[in-house]
Amino acid sequence: MEALKGVRILDMTHVQAGPTCSQLLAWMGADVIKFEPPQGDATRGQLRDVPGADSLYFTMLNCNKRSITVNMKTAEGKEVFVDLLRKCDIMMENFGPGVLERLGFTWEKIHEINPRIVVGSIKGFGSSGPYADFKAYENVAQAMGGAMSTTGIPDGAPFVTGAQIGDSGTGLHLAIGLLAALHQATRTGQGQYVEVAMMDGVMNLCRVKFRDHQRLTRGELAEYSVPTYQGMGDVPRAGNDSGGGQLGNAIHCKPHGPNDWIYVVVQEAVWEALAKRIGPEVHHPDLATDPDLAKIADRRRHQAKMWGLLGQFASKYTKREFMAILNEIDVPCGPIMSTSDLADDEHVRGRDMWVELDHPQRGKWFNVGMPIKLSASPARIERSPLLGEHTEDVLKNVLGYDEARITAMKTAGAFSAPPKKAA
Numbered sequence: 302m303e304a305l306k307g308v309r310i311l312d313m314t315h316v317q318a319g320p321t322c323s324q325l326l327a328w329m330g331a332d333v334i335k336f337e338p339p340q341g342d343a344t345r346g347q348l349r350d351v352p353g354a355d356s357l358y359f360t361m362l363n364c365n366k367r368s369i370t371v372n373m374k375t376a377e378g379k380e381v382f383v384d385l386l387r388k389c390d391i392m393m394e395n396f397g398p399g400v401l402e403r404l405g406f407t408w409e410k411i412h413e414i415n416p417r418i419v420v421g422s423i424k425g426f427g428s429s430g431p432y433a434d435f436k437a438y439e440n441v442a443q444a445m446g447g448a449m450s451t452t453g454i455p456d457g458a459p460f461v462t463g464a465q466i467g468d469s470g471t472g473l474h475l476a477i478g479l480l481a482a483l484h485q486a487t488r489t490g491q492g493q494y495v496e497v498a499m500m501d502g503v504m505n506l507c508r509v510k511f512r513d514h515q516r517l518t519r520g521e522l523a524e525y526s527v528p529t530y531q532g533m534g535d536v537p538r539a540g541n542d543s544g545g546g547q548l549g550n551a552i553h554c555k556p557h558g559p560n561d562w563i564y565v566v567v568q569e570a571v572w573e574a575l576a577k578r579i580g581p582e583v584h585h586p587d588l589a590t591d592p593d594l595a596k597i598a599d600r601r602r603h604q605a606k607m608w609g610l611l612g613q614f615a616s617k618y619t620k621r622e623f624m625a626i627l628n629e630i631d632v633p634c635g636p637i638m639s640t641s642d643l644a645d646d647e648h649v650r651g652r653d654m655w656v657e658l659d660h661p662q663r664g665k666w667f668n669v670g671m672p673i674k675l676s677a678s679p680a681r682i683e684r685s686p687l688l689g690e691h692t693e694d695v696l697k698n699v700l701g702y703d704e705a706r707i708t709a710m711k712t713a714g715a716f717s718a719p720p721k722k723a724a
């Protein structure tokens with residue numbers, strides 16, 4: 302049985318942060334009803350690759366959901382919303398600040414309508430504090446949560462990371478909060494308000510950088526390859542440094558293309574074996590006994606020398622060949638995988654992490670699979686819904702509306718966009 306079978310979610314989320322959360326919950330078996338404005342989630346039409354078809358931006362974040370379109374700016378639309386609130390266990394949204402309140406639905410009002418319902422809300426900066434009124438997107442959260450100031454090289458611009466830690470990262474945080482609140486509501490009969498701010502989520506993911514921030518008050522950060530000193534204040538950008546107790550870095554391999562790199566962690570336990578393996582090929586047969594690199598503290602001090610020797614060795618091998626050499630002597634490492642490396646990777650396919658789907662508008666396409674594997678409840682991945690594909694289904698089968706009521710509501714504009722005003 303699916304783990305969340307029987308849990309119904311009223312999903313008002315849009316763009317990425319919210320939908321990434323509701324898609325995971327749908328993959329765990331929740332009945333997710335995506336409640337869209339009549340024009341649909343804006344991402345349906347963003348970055349389109351197939352004319353007239355829902356974009357991959359949308360399809361990759363909205364699998365296993367039903368779609369209902371409702372115009373919340375009509376009295377009848379609000380009626381549908383209220384009826385759905387009564388039938389759902391969770392309601393979730395990631396509108397801009399104040400949107401739901403302007404529609405007339407504060408947390409208190411929703412709680413009054415259905416005391417059991419758990420409400421999940423993502424905002425850029427939460428509902429309190431000087432930033433509460435601001436909208437946010439992924440990179441705004443990366444900028445304000447500490448990720449950008451600590452990513453890149455000291456003399457260059459700060460960088461965003463490709464992993465969507467502001468959006469998808471926040472969605473993950475929300476999923477944890479929703480499941481905890483749902484568990485509690487099951488025992489107490491009382492729902493609660495679960496709020497996750499994107500800035501807070503990014504700070505949580507940058508926790509180790511705030512560890513280093515405090516260590517700087519007591520001394521240098523010896524493991525950093527860039528200069529640090531007591532009282533430095535800000536944690537510097539440190540390129541590809543490992544940022545942990547073990548030294549690590551990215552090493553360029555043959556034929557030296559943009560993704561011909563491998564990340565190598567020189568774990569204390571493997572140094573001797575590594576030095577013995579690479580030393581003879583870099584004209585350094587006694588590398589394992591070189592006092593400059595004997596212990597981790599020595600290697601921290603002489604990092605440039607160590608990475609240089611590894612680079613020299615790697616210049617004769619591809620990243621896969623180097624990986625095989627390192628795997629043999631148990632050195633933790635990972636070739637930098639490009640998107641095509643991953644799409645073609647046997648391991649990835651074998652773990653259902655690159656899943657082929659069909660879609661009535663776009664034909665075959667791929668989604669990244671479900672990263673959380675439940676032994677008794679494996680995810681079954683189904684395509685995203687077309688806009689409003691399940692409106693009638695939900696009105697009839699979830700809310701029990703009859704044909705006459707649906708027709709009257711349709712006529713009143715409950716499911717359509719208001720006509721454009723004449724110029």
Ligand SMILES: CC(C)(COP(=O)(O)OP(=O)(O)OC[C@H]1O[C@@H](n2cnc3c(N)ncnc32)[C@H](O)[C@@H]1OP(=O)(O)O)[C@@H](O)C(=O)NCCC(=O)NCCS
Nearest residue numbers: 316317318337338371372373374395396397424425436437
């Ligand atoms: C992402 C974001 C910047 C987009 O801003 P936006 O496009 O202006 O959208 P908003 O959420 O602010 O507003 C949505 C509007 O659609 C309206 N709307 C939404 N659903 C509706 C429905 N079913 N029927 C009628 N109107 C609807 C809202 O009432 C609102 O209108 P208003 O401005 O008149 O109040 C903003 O939603 C945001 O900051 N969200 C929180 C952080 C977040 O999740 N960021 C995105 C990460 S991917």
